[in-house]
Amino acid sequence: MTDQVTAAFAGGESAFAALTERYRRELHVHCYRMLASFDEAEDAVQETFLRAWRSRDTFQGGDLVRAWLYKIATNVCLDAIRRAGRRLKSPESMREVPWITPYPDRLLDEMAPAEDEPDAVVVTRETIELAFLAALQVLPPRQRATLIARDVLGWPASETASALDTTVASVNSALQRARATLQAHLPAKRTDWSAGEPSEAERALLASFIEAHERGDAALAVSIASKDLRITMPPAPLLFEGIGVIRPLLENAFADGRTWRLLPTVANRMPTAASYLKAPGDDTYRAFKLDVLRVVDGRIAEITTFGWSLFPHFGLPATLEA
Helix, strand or coil: CHHHHHHHHHCCHHHHHHHHHHHHHHHHHHHHHHHCCHHHHHHHHHHHHHHHHHCHHHCCCCCCHHHHHHHHHHHHHHHHHHHHCCCCCCCCCHHHCCCCCCCEHHHHCCCCCCCCCCCCCCCCCCCCCHHHHHHHCCCCHHHHHHHHHHHHCCCCHHHHHHHCCCCHHHHHHHHHHHHHHHHHHCCCCCCCCCCCCCCHHHHHHHHHHHHHHHHCCHHHHHHCEEEEEEEEECCEEEEEECHHHHHHHHHHHHCCCCEEEEEEEEECCEEEEEEEEECCCCCEEEEEEEEEEEEECCEEEEEEEECCCCHHHHCCCCEEEC
């Protein structure tokens, strides 16, 4: 790939873009892990490519284009975190992380690396569930970057140190602190946060969730949920906990004359329902919300509800016919 890299860096902007664009999706996922926001990650990737173009004359890495871009992207994210001034003390619920947004699995699946790239990053643990992302937000920025590089991307300490302009000893120290802090803020009963496709049982639970909402059946919705079910709706500072609180809310929502259509999808490797609402007198179901389900012991333990703005990225239509 050396000749291709040399030509791209010596050529114009279009040749450079053709070389770097192949890394867009994985860089976007990397920035999303750092920032926990789909749109902010998009901005970070754009800034990464802009910085890369401006500093192309300083690139001396041979074929290591990917590592160079990851270094730039990491520093773009560190700058963004500092500007935002966010510091999460404890992610007791998604209410404390109002900037968090879901990530469409259909885009995660576009990340297969090219076989001709010797520097390809092999991500063996797709740590992208919402609870994991929320816990990452507790970490100081450089600890967050260190943990993602070492434990998610699988970089050696020396490569991580180079990307962060620090020493191997500092990387090892930051990683130790980050792991301890992260574990203290993750939900209990989980030690491995690798994630694949939702299981058959989770898909069946999602089908029941969809059936309950389309039928307006509060009893069915309650029967598939944990007694301590939690619902949050970032960025709104709302938190509902416990079936005793949530059941009457469901009954009221199902009795107000509005009807629902739901489509199954997947966000953050978690079963997700896309909801469409038809108001009384309307003849169309209109995009309304995404419900991302966290399943524990065969029941829905948590529902994180987001608005419909990301529907296009999920490949979802804006409306459904009645």
